[in-house]
Amino acid sequence: MASKKAPAKKAPVKKAPAKKAVVKKTPVKKSAVKKTPAKKAPVKKVAAKKPAIKKQAAVKFKGKPKDQAIEVARRLAIGYPEVICELDHRNAFELISATILSAQCTDVRVNMVTPALFARFPDPWSLASADPSEVETLIRSTGFYQSKAKNLMGMAKNLIERFGGEVPSELSDLVTLPGVGRKTGNVVRSVVFDLPGLPVDTHVGRLSRRLGLTKLEDPVKVELQLNDYLPPAEWGSFSLRLILHGRRVCDARKPQCTICELADICPSAGVPVTAPTTKRSPRKS
Numbered sequence: 001m002a003s004k005k006a007p008a009k010k011a012p013v014k015k016a017p018a019k020k021a022v023v024k025k026t027p028v029k030k031s032a033v034k035k036t037p038a039k040k041a042p043v044k045k046v047a048a049k050k051p052a053i054k055k056q057a058a059v060k061f062k063g064k065p066k067d068q069a070i071e072v073a074r075r076l077a078i079g080y081p082e083v084i085c086e087l088d089h090r091n092a093f094e095l096i097s098a099t100i101l102s103a104q105c106t107d108v109r110v111n112m113v114t115p116a117l118f119a120r121f122p123d124p125w126s127l128a129s130a131d132p133s134e135v136e137t138l139i140r141s142t143g144f145y146q147s148k149a150k151n152l153m154g155m156a157k158n159l160i161e162r163f164g165g166e167v168p169s170e171l172s173d174l175v176t177l178p179g180v181g182r183k184t185g186n187v188v189r190s191v192v193f194d195l196p197g198l199p200v201d202t203h204v205g206r207l208s209r210r211l212g213l214t215k216l217e218d219p220v221k222v223e224l225q226l227n228d229y230l231p232p233a234e235w236g237s238f239s240l241r242l243i244l245h246g247r248r249v250c251d252a253r254k255p256q257c258t259i260c261e262l263a264d265i266c267p268s269a270g271v272p273v274t275a276p277t278t279k280r281s282p283r284k285s
Helices: 065-079 092-101 107-120 124-128 132-142 145-163 182-191 202-210 219-229 232-248
Strands: none
Touching (some): 092 107, 092 182, 107 132, 132 145, 202 219, 202 232, 219 232
């Protein structure tokens, strides 16, 4: 019998482990992120602070204006017992002439001029017929001499033609004369005729405001307001005393508050003053 051949054993095939394909990782290129520079917050420029300007304190009344006026009048009567008009004169004609010349001029200067003026033209008749250039020469140093000469001669002619050469005493008549306004008319009325009249010149207006008697600037309105505070018999003396006080103590540039008898009732005591305004050509005053 034929012998059976044993099947040949197949050599076991060793399976080589499959090599994993090496996957090359391509490095991911990071897109360059552009850094946007952070916006700086706008720096607000702080304006340099200007030094604070101290505002002048508003003038306040320490009492009712009428009560204030009465007390001011009382004290001024003690301080200035004699009521003086500092314009030299011998009669109404000389006073009205001197007052016309005093517009934008000191009484001292007017008193230096009037002796020669009145020696040459002592009355309305001589002045009315004068040579204008001669009058201008005599009054030149008082300022605005051309307009003043015209007013003086016009005033003299009106006195002759309308009032018989006499200076009238009524304010309504006085203010119709060339160069004569309420101030001049009230000076003549109160000083020469001893009639009620409260002249408001620069001193009276200035002191009335500083003392808290008025806030008004217009001389006529100031006059009428002050008239309401005092009896008519005191109008003229009150005005003259305010003028004297303004010249001697309450100076326009440097008020002497430390020696002023009104300082304790004056709402402006110690308050700086503003510079006086520029002089203007005189009108009727």
